[in-house]
Amino acid sequence: MARRTGRRPGNLDTRQAILDAARAAFAERGFDGASIRAVAAAAQVDPALVHHYFGSKDRLFLAAVHAPVDPGELLPGVLAGDHAGLGERLVRAFLGVWDSPAGTAAVALLRSAVSNEWTARLLREFLVTQVLRRILDQLDVDPAERPLRGSLVASQLIGLAVLRHVVRLEPVASAAPETLVAAIGPTVQRYLTGDLADVPAG
């Protein structure tokens, strides 16, 4: 019997075809606009197979962007506890990921997003839908302010990652995590819950 050369359910080619289609769909239409059904159609497989491999749209997205960690698993620990300590806990968890073995994948994603517009789109979707929205939905702040608050938090955390792990400016590059938590935690706290127009006099 001649072997078929086309895709068979369950093989690596199929999984990769789904991931390629997912990257294209998420970059083009965003996380909210891309459906598992559309990804399956683009990869020429049954939607049930996408569910079988990846379980959920969140997990498909994380695999497609090569996410270093699943924020859905990390963030509940950050969000538990008093809101006044949220900034510190977020900086501590963020540093924990980048200083861990997963940090290599995080650096790769960041480098790729800086040089490639499609990966930049995927990183934006990752930040907004997997991280920032999950945090800000828990906070008692004006919904209209949430996007600005979220992108300010991202500006500080991404800048911290770039300086510590890519440009490697000292002493941020080798500072103890708790030094950075104490210095940067209050910044993130203010961006999340503080008064953003609280401009000092002068």
Place this chain on the structure above:
Amino acid sequence: MARRTGRRPGNLDTRQAILDAARAAFAERGFDGASIRAVAAAAQVDPALVHHYFGSKDRLFLAAVHAPVDPGELLPGVLAGDHAGLGERLVRAFLGVWDSPAGTAAVALLRSAVSNEWTARLLREFLVTQVLRRILDQLDVDPAERPLRGSLVASQLIGLAVLRHVVRLEPVASAAPETLVAAIGPTVQRYLTGDLADVPAG
């Protein structure tokens, strides 16, 4: 008379040879460790010619790193005035550069630093010797804290540039400059002159 094919003083090859030698010297030995004499020797020209083309080590460095602006011209305006408004003025001046035609060169420098270790070294030297040192030397803060304060400022400003001009996360990507000055100015102010271990209770 046969034309000589070697370098002649005053031609474009000579200028480029000096810049190439300067990039290598500054990346390898840092701004403070590299001398005009050593750059001239590596480029096989007379040190007087380096002075003739570039005037000073600062200007040679700015040309070698393709600096989008000369912080030596911009910073006096930022430093003039009350110290309480320094954070805001620095964010305003920073946004002014990135939002101007010079921003294209700034984005190119940033992209290159993220993908190339040598350019990363040059960017570090640029941040420390051309920007941060000039600001922190003017402030009444413990000299031992200056490097940390400087690298924290850089983490916020570089993160702002990455989010606004490279990853383009909204609404930071298209926010009015004064919105960002009001939101981020106090962060930069605290990093420059505030209490960095001022951790909120909890």
